[in-house]
Amino acid sequence: MPAPVPLPLLFLDVDGPLIPFGPPPPGGHPTYAPDPDPSGHPLLARVxxxxxxALAALPCELVWATTWMDDANALVAPRLGLPALPVLDRQEEDAATREHEALHWKTRALVAQAAGRPFVWIDDEIGRADRDWVAAHHPGRALLRRTDPWRGIAAGDLDVVGEWLRGLRRVGEGL
Structure with a gap:
C-alpha cells in the first residue's frame, strides 16, 4: 500500500489577514469581543x-507564518477556536544572503519548511519578488494569496484558497 500523501500546507499571517489594520472603514473596524483583551493587545478584538x-474546514495543514511566532497560539488561536498550530521557523538571514531586497523574510523559510509539498501562503505583504522566488525554488505547486490589510481575509479569499486546494485533490496532489 502506498504511503498517504501529506496534506498541503497553509501558511497564515496574523497582522493584516486576521487583524485588519490601517485607516478604519466608515463606521470603524468590526470588533468581535466586547471586553478589552486581557493580554492588553488593542487589536485582538478585530479577529x-x-x-x-472556515480555515479548519480547508483540506490542508495550518501553520502560523507571522512575527507573532508562538504568541499566535497563545493569543490568536483561542479566539479562532483553533488548536495550537506549528509555527514557521524564522531563518536568520542578512541582506548579503538575500537575492533581492524586496524578498520577504518568510519566503525562503516557508519554501524550506514546505520541502516540496504544495502550499498556500496568505499574507498582506506578498510581492512580485516573493512570487518569482517561489516559482524558481519550490518544486511543488504554490498559491500565494495577498490579502488587503485594511479588510483582512474576506470570503472571496477563502473561496479562492478552497477551490485551489480542492483542485489539488482532483489531480492527486493532496488527500
Missing amino acids: NPALGA
Whole structure:
C-alpha cells in the first residue's frame, strides 16, 4: 500500500489577514469581543472568530507564518477556536544572503519548511519578488494569496484558497 500523501500546507499571517489594520472603514473596524483583551493587545478584538471554522474546514495543514511566532497560539488561536498550530521557523538571514531586497523574510523559510509539498501562503505583504522566488525554488505547486490589510481575509479569499486546494485533490496532489 502506498504511503498517504501529506496534506498541503497553509501558511497564515496574523497582522493584516486576521487583524485588519490601517485607516478604519466608515463606521470603524468590526470588533468581535466586547471586553478589552486581557493580554492588553488593542487589536485582538478585530479577529473574526468565524474565520477559525472556515480555515479548519480547508483540506490542508495550518501553520502560523507571522512575527507573532508562538504568541499566535497563545493569543490568536483561542479566539479562532483553533488548536495550537506549528509555527514557521524564522531563518536568520542578512541582506548579503538575500537575492533581492524586496524578498520577504518568510519566503525562503516557508519554501524550506514546505520541502516540496504544495502550499498556500496568505499574507498582506506578498510581492512580485516573493512570487518569482517561489516559482524558481519550490518544486511543488504554490498559491500565494495577498490579502488587503485594511479588510483582512474576506470570503472571496477563502473561496479562492478552497477551490485551489480542492483542485489539488482532483489531480492527486493532496488527500
